[in-house]
Amino acid sequence: MAVANGSPMSTGSASQLVHLYWGPTLPRDEDYIQHITFPERSSFDYAPLIWPHEYRPWHGRMYQEPSLRVTFSDGTRDVAWKFERAEVAAMKDTHRLTLCFSDPKGLDIKLHYETRDEQDVIARWVEVTNVSQDIVQVTHLSSAVWSLPILPAYRTTTVYGDWGREFQLQRSFLSYGKQVIESRKGHTSHQTNPLFMLDSGNANEESGDVWFGALAWSGNWKIAFERNTHNQLSVSGGLNDFDFVSVLGPREKVASPHFYAGYTNDGFGGASREMHRLAHRIQEEFGTKERPTPVLYNSWEATYFDVNEPDQMKLAEIAADLGVELFVVDDGWFGRRNSDTAGLGDWTVNPEKFPDGLDPLIRHVQGLGMKFGIWVEPEMVNPDSDLYRAHPDWVLHFPDRDRTLARHQAVLDYSNQAVRDHIFGLLDELLSRHSIAFVKWDMNRPLTEPGSATLAPDMQPEVWTRHVEGLYEILGRLHTRHPNVVFESCSGGGGRVDLAMLQFASQFWTSDNTDAYDRLRIQEGFSYAYPASTMRAWVTDSPQFMNHRKVPLVFRFHSAMMGALGIGADISQWTTEEREEAAKRVELYKTIRHLVTDGELYRLLSPTFGTVSGADTGGIGAGYGGGYGVASGDAGAWSAVEYADQKGTEAVVFVLGRGTQYGDPTPVIRPVGLDDNMVYTLEVLDVHTADEQRFYGMWDLAPRSGLAWARMGFRLLLRGDYASAIIRFKAVVE
Known part of the structure; x- marks a missing residue:
């Protein structure tokens, strides 16, 4: 049965669910049918070990990465599943296949597959139900196993990083054996992200076979790539089995996260655009797609914890003049919050900072034509807080062990319903009493001592998953009660970015690192799975705390305008000239915002790989650190990103570079998202260069067809440090 992308499977023999094909759709249903036969070479090489399994419950001689492991009450620790039936359902534009299996010891297993019309992505997840009268412990639960066709080589594209260095792209060829990416920290993590792309090593940005996927989960997760000696590759993923258990009583069930995957022959860019469409669809389904994405001002870097009504009003007046x-x-408006050592958990307005509450400030902000938003961190508590003093047992901890603090805070026990109800009540009251349109939800530390005062000893490892489910519960309840409030997901920057959070959040805080040059690589990695509309990007002061380098204000704006634009600088210290410069760019951003947030994204020059990312151009301007205008060994010399409307009538291209060498212009930039047969004019919307006369002197502004622009491209002579430009293509209306 073809599910999507041409992805059929067979129940094979002995209830072994075998994958047959994953790739472009074939012309006939009969083309998918094939008989899987592998001879058994020895007692060590059990034939089913090399079958391309669709799911792998642990039993018998199944030694690969398991999909499902359980412990029954009699000590049995395997799953002897048997195929029962297939269920097919259609709902509007959605199609679902459910494969039902059972274990005679009292276990029902359902493998779900779901596709949507007009989108070549499959969603998979698994439900396990205890139908016995005894306790069953689930100790490993994956969402899916994806089997790739046999290729001469397998190259992974994933991301790595840490705080302030999120979403760093890396590509490597898989050797034989198993490679794992994962989070064990209780959130999605800064160190990696649950996304992958796979190719044979021949794909480029806009052509070639690419298989891709992403896991929708905001806690501990795991994705394993396993390549055997027969050159078969499988990708399994789901809940991390580290310190994992789900204890099921009679008739209780557990479900895995959704694991999305797809195939394209349009290269890495085609895979990203499929992922962006998926993200937009999730947001549309859950009501979190905000349009237009507003230009934001956040007062954190202007005041830090020294928040008060007069200063905030002054900042609001300046922000309104900028077009915000x-x-x-941000932080500092509540409890006794004068530093990061106290106040977390006490979500009531600080009467010394706001003697009449928040309403006077909110009315002032709204009178200036802006909406009002606020920062919270509801999963955390300071020991120096009224909440902790009243309920010290409400934090995660192990009995008779020290409680690990990070940033002077502990983690609240979201597995405890009383804790969840308390936090929901405080936030519900805050949003009900005040005209708040936006909430930045932060999480500034990972989990430690994952123990709960309310769970039985054998259920303690459930804290990991129950924390995430509790987070989803609170956000879901708030979204139901306050459907017009927009949430932004933050975890010390990009520590909680994943598809599941898009059910509740309109944007992500991409990184605490707002250095405009560093952001080029962070934003490129982010774009591999998540659309620009969800990528909040700020303009902050220079020098910025991360690198202390001086970057021009124009460059900072151009970098941030490639996402959901925000300003986080101390604008009270900006000169009149700087404010005028900023207002000009905010106004410009609003004229192209529809392209950035809803256009198709094309990566034309990579700040990570230094490659020309458009059509195959025979290597002109391409290569790892090679090509015109790219210094050897400095792959990040230039970045160029295009956003094009889906009708092909308009596109905008951002070009940014740290600086030229030897007087060379940029590499050839070839726009991709234009209609071949339409004629387009090219217009410079904004430019920062040390030599504008020579910049404009090399232009040929004659209109050309989309195909001509794509094949011939253009080059910019951007001189000086941190030079940048914004270019617009517009179709000529005849």
Whole structure:
């Protein structure tokens, strides 16, 4: 049965669910049918070991990465599943296949497959139900196993990083054996992200076979790539089995996260655009797609914890003059919050900082034509807080062990319903009493001592998953009660970015590192799975704390305008000239915002790989650190990103570079998202270069067809440090 992308499977023999094909759709249903036969070479090489399994419950001689492991009450620790039936359902544009299996000891297993019309992505997840009268412990639960066709080589594209260095792209060929990416920290993590792309080593940005996927989960997760000596590759993923258990009583069930995957022959760019469409669809389904994405001002770097009503009003007045549409008060407005050592957990307005509450500030902000937003960190508590003093047992901890603090805070026990109800009540009251349009939800530390005062000893490892489920519960309840409030997901920057959070959040805080040059690589890695509309990007002061380098204000704006634009600088210290410069760019951003947030994204020059990312151009301007205008060994010399509307009538290209060498212009930039037969004019919307006369002197502004622009491209002579330009293509209306 072809599910999507031409991805059929067979129940094979002995209830072994075998994958047959994953790739472009074939012309006939009969083309998918094939008989899987592998001879048994020895007692060590059990034939089913090399079958391309669709799912792998642990039993018998199944030695690969398991998909499902359980412990029954009699000590049995395997799953002897038997195929029962297939169920097919259609709902509007959605199609679902459910394969039902059972184990005679009292276990029902359902493998779900779901596709949507007009989108070549499959969603898979698994439900396990205890139908016995005894306790069953699930100790490993994957969402899916994806089997790739046999290729001469397998190259992975994933991301790595840490705080302030999220979403760093890396590509490597898989050797034989198993490679794992994972999080064990209780959130999605800064160190990696649950996304992957796979190719044979021949794909480029806009052509070639690419298989891709992403896991929708905001806690501990694991994705394993396993390549055997027969050159078969499988990708399994789901809940991390590290310190994992789900204890099921009679009739209780557990479900895995959704694991999305797809195939394209349009290269890495085609895979990213499929992922972006998926993200937009999730947001549309759950009501979190905000349009237009407002230009935001956040007062954190202007005031830090020294928040008060007069200063915030002054900042709001300046922000309104810049064209800002949403004014956000960050940390420091609540409890006895004068530093990061106290106040977390006490979500009531600080009466010394706001003697009359928040309403006077909110009315002032709204009177200036802006919406009002606020920062919270509801999963955390300081020991120096009223909440902790009243309920010290409400934090995660192990009995008779020290409680690990990070940033002077502990983690609340979201497995405890009383804790969840308390936090929901405080936030519900805050949003009910005040006209708040936006909430930045932060999480500034990972989990430690994952123990709960309310769970039985054998259920303690459930804290990991129950924390995430509790987070989803609170956000879901708030979304139901306050459907017009927009949430932004933050975890010390990009520590909680994943598809599941898009059910509740309109944007992600991409990184605490707002250095405009560093952001080029962070934003490129982010774009591999998540659309620009979800990528909040700020303009902050220079020098910035991360690198202390001086970057021009124009470059900082151009870098941030490639996402959901925000400003986080101390604008009270900006000169009149700087404010005028900023207002000009905010106004410009609003004219191209529809392209950035809803256009198709094309990566034309990579700040990571230094490659020409458009059509195959025979290597002109391409290569790892090679090509015109790219210094050897400095792959990040230039970045160029295009956003094009889906009708092909308009596109905008951002070009940014740290600086030229030897007087060379940029590599040839070839726009991709234009209609071959339409004629386009090229217009410079904004430019920062040390030599504008020579910049404009090399232009040939004659209109050309989309195909001509794509084949011939253009080059810019951007001189000086941190030079940049914004270019617009517009179709000529005849």
